[in-house]
Amino acid sequence: MLHCRDGSQVVVLESARIVRDEEQRIIAYEGTMANITARKRAEQAMFAEKERAQVTLQSIGEAVITTDRDGRIDYMNPVAEQLSGWRSDEARGEKLGTVLRCSTS
Numbered sequence: 001m002l003h004c005r006d007g008s009q010v011v012v013l014e015s016a017r018i019v020r021d022e023e024q025r026i027i028a029y030e031g032t033m034a035n036i037t038a039r040k041r042a043e044q045a046m047f048a049e050k051e052r053a054q055v056t057l058q059s060i061g062e063a064v065i066t067t068d069r070d071g072r073i074d075y076m077n078p079v080a081e082q083l084s085g086w087r088s089d090e091a092r093g094e095k096l097g098t099v100l101r102c103s104t105s
Contacts, residue, residue, distance in 0.1 A: 061079060071097070074092065
């Protein structure tokens with residue numbers, strides 16, 4: 001993080017290398033810096049939104065199960081754990097049909 005004269009802060013991504021002469025003595029450093037402040041702010045906002053969603057999913061009264069596109073479980077809230085008998089960490093990666101068995105009787 002860089003501190004600017006006006007007191008603001010800028011997040012940068014730096015890439016640098018050492019430049020040596022023929023005798024391998026360091027004669028300079030060269031590199032680039034990219035301002036990634038906006039990207040960092042977006043990442044922080046996305047993380048905060050994900051945290052809010054997690055709290056909501058943990059506290060609602062219905063069972064919530066999310067899967068990937070192959071039908072493998074990513075997440076189960078406590079109600080889904082109670083109904084299925086599986087803990088979320090045990091179910092993660094399992095096919096939905098393995099964890100959630102519904103009968104029509």
